[in-house]
Amino acid sequence: MRQTKFHGRYEDTGRVCAHPSCEEPGEFRAPGGGGHGFDGPGEWRWLCLEHVREFNAGYDWFEGMSAEEIYNAQAPGAGWRTESPSFRPTAGVDGMPRWSDFDDPLEAISARAAGIKSRARREAEMAMDGRFSREEAEALETMGLGLNTDRRRLRRRYSELVRRYHPDRNGGDRQYESRLGRVVEAYQLLRKSRAIA
Numbered sequence: 622m623r624q625t626k627f628h629g630r631y632e633d634t635g636r637v638c639a640h641p642s643c644e645e646p647g648e649f650r651a652p653g654g655g656g657h658g659f660d661g662p663g664e665w666r667w668l669c670l671e672h673v674r675e676f677n678a679g680y681d682w683f684e685g686m687s688a689e690e691i692y693n694a695q696a697p698g699a700g701w702r703t704e705s706p707s708f709r710p711t712a713g714v715d716g717m718p719r720w721s722d723f724d725d726p727l728e729a730i731s732a733r734a735a736g737i738k739s740r741a742r743r744e745a746e747m748a749m750d751g752r753f754s755r756e757e758a759e760a761l762e763t764m765g766l767g768l769n770t771d772r773r774r775l776r777r778r779y780s781e782l783v784r785r786y787h788p789d790r791n792g793g794d795r796q797y798e799s800r801l802g803r804v805v806e807a808y809q810l811l812r813k814s815r816a817i818a
Contacts, residue, residue: 630670638669645669651676752816760807770811771818779808 629649636647647667668676683691747758750768761770764778784790786801811817 629673634667636667638672639666640668640672643669643672645671649673652680753814756810757814757816760810763803763807764811772812775808775811775817779804 631648631650634646634648637643638645638647647669649668649670650665651668651673653664653666683694686694744755744758744762747753747761747768752768753761761767764775764782766775766778782804783801786797786804788795788798
């Protein structure tokens with residue numbers, strides 16, 4: 622499907638105008654009858670230019686909304702009420718700084734950069750030690766472990782991190798699911814490592 626310079630026109634869709642008495646190609650989309658939500662119209666109907674103009678002339682986005690919902694949708698701050706992950710109380714749980722801990726945003730950026738550099742340096746030191754491969758060094762960093770790790774400490778740290786990041790321990794909240802996945806992958810790699818006694 623290709624959009625042309627004519628705003629909103631999609632040529633060669635193979636659709637016929639959805640108006641009952643029209644046989645023209647349906648090259649313009651309009652919200653369907655399924656209602657709309659925060660993400661826009663639920664389904665599209667395809668109309669010709671004449672009928673999409675007719676549809677647009679009578680379309681009311683706020684149809685079916687209460688006065689309070691209309692007010693909230695038109696408020697200047699609409700869409701800005703969501704909380705940024707950097708300002709949540711759980712921010713910094715992965716070792717990155719929380720923006721709210723700094724008065725100056727540049728200080729927060731430099732703290733984050735320092736954390737990334739120190740992590741890279743620690744991974745390089747572990748890999749240069751000779752006992753661990755680069756992947757194993759990254760896995761140790763993911764687990765928050767150092768060079769002096771043994772199997773018992775690895776298992777203890779793994780169970781601690783699983784308890785911390787598992788959705789069942791966080792009231793069903795799945796925001797740490799990707800972190801949990803990285804921890805599981807790191808553990809699976811390290812438990813097979815010959816460098817860990």
